[in-house]
Amino acid sequence: MSTDTTAPAPEATNPDIPANPTFWNYVGYWFPHLVAFGYALVILAAISTQFIGTDMPCPLCVLQRMAMMLIGIAAIWMVGQARKGMLTLAGYARSYGLMIVGAMLGATMSTRQIELHILPGDAGYGDAVLGLHLYTWALITFIVVIAYSAIMLMFFKPTLPVAPTGNAALWISRILVWAFIIIIIANVVLIFAEEGFAWYLPDDPTGYRLLNPNLPS
Numbered sequence: 001m002s003t004d005t006t007a008p009a010p011e012a013t014n015p016d017i018p019a020n021p022t023f024w025n026y027v028g029y030w031f032p033h034l035v036a037f038g039y040a041l042v043i044l045a046a047i048s049t050q051f052i053g054t055d056m057p058c059p060l061c062v063l064q065r066m067a068m069m070l071i072g073i074a075a076i077w078m079v080g081q082a083r084k085g086m087l088t089l090a091g092y093a094r095s096y097g098l099m100i101v102g103a104m105l106g107a108t109m110s111t112r113q114i115e116l117h118i119l120p121g122d123a124g125y126g127d128a129v130l131g132l133h134l135y136t137w138a139l140i141t142f143i144v145v146i147a148y149s150a151i152m153l154m155f156f157k158p159t160l161p162v163a164p165t166g167n168a169a170l171w172i173s174r175i176l177v178w179a180f181i182i183i184i185i186a187n188v189v190l191i192f193a194e195e196g197f198a199w200y201l202p203d204d205p206t207g208y209r210l211l212n213p214n215l216p217s
Contacts, residue, residue, distance in 0.1 A: 028152065028159035029082055032075035033176045035099070035145065039068040040180040042141065043187050046134060050190065059201045060113040062191055064138045067106030069184055071145055074098040076177050082161035083173065092160055096149040103145040110139035 043065055049055040057065065078095040081087035113135040132140075152159055163169065195201050196209035 022158065024155075024158045025160060025162040026164055029079070029161035029163055031148070031152070032078045032095075032161065033173060035148075036072040036075040036079075036180040037176045039072045039141070040183040042138070043068060044183050047183075047187060047190060049134070056194060056207070057191070058113075060109050060116075061135065062201065063109045064106050064113075064135065065187060065191075067102045067109065067142070068138075069187070070102035071099045071106070072180050072184065074102065076180060078161060079173060079177060083163045083170070085163070087161055089156060089160060092156060093153060096153050100146055100149045103142040103149070107139055107142040107146070110135045110142060114139065 046057065046061070046065065050057070074095045078087060078092065081091055117133075163173070193208045193210045
C-alpha cells in the first residue's frame with residue numbers, strides 16, 4: 001500500500017514585496033492616502049462653495065473634479081492592492097501612470113479656464129481663495145501630482161507600498177479611503193442634480209436642473 005508523501009505546494013507569495021520593508025516602503029504606502037484624502041478635501045471645499053458662496057460648478061469645473069476623482073481612484077486602488085499584499089511593480093507603475101494621465105487632463109482643463117479669464121479687468125469665475133480662484137489652485141495641485149508621481153516612478157522599487165501591520169494602521173487607512181469614497185459619491189449626486197437629464201451644462205449654471213427643469217440652458 002502506497003502513501004502519498006508529496007509535500008503540499010507552498011502558498012504563492014508576491015515576489016515584488018520586500019522581505020524586510022523599509023521606511024520608504026511605508027512612505028510609498030501612506031502617500032497615496034494623502035493624495036486621495038487631499039483631493040477629497042479639495043472637492044469638499046468646492047462643494048461647500050455651492051452652498052455657502054452659491055458658486056455653481058461650470059462644465060470646466062466639473063471636468064476638473066472628474067480628473068481629481070480619477071487620480072484618487074488610482075491612488076486607493078494602489079492602497080487596496082497593497083493591503084492584500086498583491087501590489088506588483090507593474091500595478092504600481094500603472095497606478096501612477098493613471099494618476100499622471102488624470103493630472104494632465106485636469107491641468108488642461110484648469111489652464112483652459114485660466115485663459116478664459118486672463119484678460120485685465122476680468123474678475124474670473126467664482127470667488128477667490130487666498131487670492132487665487134479654485135481653478136488656479138486646481139492647476140497647482142495637478143502639477144504637484146505630476147511631479148510627485150514622476151519622482152515615485154523614478155524610485156519605484158524602494159518605494160513600493162507595503163501595508164504596516166497592526167489594527168491601528170488598517171483602521172486609519174479605511175477611514176481615509178472611505179472619506180474619499182463618500183465625498184466622491186456626494187459630488188456625483190450633486191453634479192447629477194445640477195445637470196439633470198440635460199445633455200450639457202450651461203457655461204454659467206444658476207441652479208439644479210434636476211429640481212428645476214425650467215432653468216435656462
